[in-house]
Amino acid sequence: KYLFGVIGYPAKHSKSPWIHTNFLEEAQLEGLYRAIEVKPDDLSEAIKGFKALEMDGFNVTVPFKEAILPYLDEIDSYAAKIGAVNTVALENGKWKGYNTDGKGFVRSLREAYPSFDFPAGKALVIGAGGAAKGIYHALLEEEMVQVDVTNRTTEKAMKIIGNHAHEGQTHVLSLQEAEEKISDYDVIVQTTSVGMVPNTKDQVLSLAGVSSHAIVCDIVYKPFHTSFLLEAEQRGANVLHGHGMLLYQAALAFEIWTGKRVEATQLLKEFEQQVK
């Protein structure tokens, strides 16, 4: 029987137990997945407890994605690049850290738009927090011709891209510059918390001139229809809602732990109904 969990603070309202319990059922595996609320000062004790219990794996959420690093025996190269871990797996008696957030975003885009040609596409990432960094690196791994980053504070955007600007694949833009160039992009990903407030009209930038071929994404999934996505729809662009990223980052973690691929198509529909 598998034993999984998610640690965070808070963690009680996490969707992960519901998602992973469904995955276990879909994969016809027996196991348990629990939300485990750990006070920030108790992280070290909690990790010792997980080792003693021989947990097969656990997810890591706010505020532990970076704090977990010193407790791991190994970190995969993509998670190391991002400097944050959201999935830990017990492999040959050792804790190995992974990050499936950005790749979960890419998979949700692929599932929704299977014919989208990543390598031919130009992307714009809006924001420069942890989520932006994961998505930025996941899009680079898809070998897109261009992955630009825009943020209110451009210095922060410079930090997340490291040395990629020198390779010509990435440009850091001010919000105003990004608005002026918006028609260039095939994928536009909004990663900031702006838009999370119910009924807010606030948007980081305007989408005037967006291409009708573009896929406009908001990783915020509550509210489901953010003002940003409503504008994208009004302007005739394609949209991608944020709940898919949450579901597919979980699917990728589940696959690391069990080696079983989950399709999650039906679950995505149910999840959409819940958050709508």
Ligand code: ATR
């Ligand atoms: P995460 O939760 O992904 O780690 P974060 O570190 O909280 O994110 O970062 C929040 C992001 O939202 C940042 O890009 C931030 O811009 P700054 O770097 O300029 O602070 C952006 N953000 C938050 N409020 C914003 C606002 N009102 N207008 C524009 N950007 C905003």
